Amino acid sequence: SEAKAVFCVLGMTCAACAGSVEKAVKRLPGIREAVVDVLNNKAQVLFYPSFVNEETIRETIEDVGFEATLIQ
Numbered sequence: 001s002e003a004k005a006v007f008c009v010l011g012m013t014c015a016a017c018a019g020s021v022e023k024a025v026k027r028l029p030g031i032r033e034a035v036v037d038v039l040n041n042k043a044q045v046l047f048y049p050s051f052v053n054e055e056t057i058r059e060t061i062e063d064v065g066f067e068a069t070l071i072q
């Protein structure tokens with residue numbers, strides 16, 4: 001079944017930052033949806049836990065160049 005994770009993402013300063021985070025997360029296996037809000041420094045991700053987990057998603061966001069913390 002589906003799970004939801006919300007991350008605080010620091011360092012995004014324009015809409016293209018959010019776009020690159022969304023694109024990278026959506027490339028992972030097991031992602032249902034990723035929505036990144038640059039104004040509120042949030043990334044909300046729906047995923048299938050048998051394919052991917054919160055830590056892999058968090059590290060993927062960091063690999064794009066932003067500090068990410070799981071908040072929910």
Ligand code: 9UX
Nearest residue numbers: 012013014015016017
């Ligand atoms: Mo905007 Mo973000 O020009 O990494 S893309 S600041």
